[in-house]
Amino acid sequence: MPDTRVMSGRGWPFDPDRGREDHGFFGPDSPTWKVWTHPTALIGFQRAVTLEHFDPMLAAAVADADGIYTDPRGRMDGTLSYFLIVAVGDGRTAVETSDLLMRVHAKATGIEPITGRRYSANDPAGQLWIHVTGWHSVLKCYEMYGPGPLTPAEEARYWADCVVAAELQTCAPEDVPRSRDEVRAYFARVRPTLCTSERALRGMHYLLRTEGGKGRWPLWAGSRVMAPATIASLPTWMRRLGDVDQPAVVDRAVAAVARRVVRRLSSAKVEQAIVERDLPLTHAVLKWHFDNPTALRPETVTPAQARERMHAAQA
Template sequence: MNLRSKIDESYWSLLAAAHLPGEQYTEPVGDPGYFGPDSAIWYVHGDVSGVIGGVSGLLLGTLNEPVMHGTNQHSSYLQDPIKRLGFTASFVLGVTYGSTPVADKLVGIVRNMHKRVQGAMPDGRPYSATRSEDIIWTGVTQAYSTLRAHVRYHPKPLRGKDLDRYFADYAVINERLGANAADIPKSREEVEDYFAMMRPRLTVSEETLEAVRFLRGAYGNDKLTQVSSQIISRVATDLLPDWAKRLLGLKPRTPVTPLLARAAGIAITRTLRYGVRHRSIEEAHARVGAPYTPPSAL
């Protein structure tokens, strides 16, 4: 097996270890799904930098303690993180690139799963994956972090109002999952206002720190995947906004730390672009008759 094939195999063994029922990208022919090939979300999610953003979003998401507690109580990610990552990637890719009936089915599956995620914190604070505010927190932290990774590591990132288009696209997913459309941030300015509103409510507990330690660990069944995941977790930490780093106690140890993290981010994204083939994205473009050019590895 050559190097490119090894990189591709290791990447998808981590990201596609499990799939939601009904995920496919070839039918019905001509159906663009929720977004289509000219959308900002197709462009952003078509690059490996999204993986770094996804991990950074999980780290940021731990600061909403009731949401994180609900995930801990009703998820198997601590026991089988690769399977959970696979389901998450299946949902995001399927809803982004799948046809309308495929995206509708995946949304329905996740909404049914969310109905089981409800309860109360030990201090009495409620949590529920069906509450609009909890859906919005999860979606916004992911969209925000993915876009930060895109701007920093994509060879030709979106700029200006195209970044707002991405937030507006991601808002569609949050709305389909049950969030109140009027409350979902849909632009960079609205996202900044949202975080300004949320920051006084964010807390750090031992459970939060345990989740962060876990997310910053190594995953995978082979050495290449484990090393790559460890690098990605450190690069993802660097992507966090300064206020989140301070809350989590993850401020850089030295002024050189961010420089090293960003050099590693450039190296890992270039390596993954060299080796990873996005077959599902290729199939989605073929379904709607649109040309597909993967991001350059350089």
């Protein structure tokens, strides 16, 4: 196995040889573990990184960094693995990874060319958009193409978990939606601030249908297989804003096929095999998760407790 601790140029502190110290923030009985480790999370992730470009500041940051074009596999692997580490990793690893990501983002600043305003990848409003669209997209695709809706109790807990996970980013937990209705209200509130540009549309369409090239053909094929299902999960206004609409008959056909395919792929071994080649760090996190169902301390922790333990380990 390659050294996943330095994969994607990010130097993630994730160590696949280290056991699970605790059950992280959510634990094995949580809907978060169930939803984020289901194969439908791959479709939800493509949905989330596409929607990221609706925020003009984030679109400028992505375009200026140019990473999705020069190293699409590495960038997507690093981003998805971060979400997974927060969702299912132990507390110390999640906090260490988040701290590193914040330091990387602190360097990502510049000028948004349309408004002339300065952007920062750590801006709380942008971080909130990334966070909400990520957690919402993964749940949406789990419902559409996987086992279906969570129970009311599970859904309430899922959104409570979403608030906890937000503590690892710069957005304020009190701004994070706590229910499906609050997610809808959030989208309605920020919608007037969303837009697309030539660079944003390029990024969105590239993530939906990544270009081929040396070492990229599996990613080229995989992105195109998932794209119609991703688009089918979007509301009409998002499709029109992103210029990614498709006929309703395609939506129905794609949804039916996607559900059948997902049922065939819904096992831990198959899911790991799907991501092993093109998303090695994501594969390592998933393998570690499934190989370590129990923890040294079989308990959940808060981000504050995890940070205390991290500092104690570093002392």
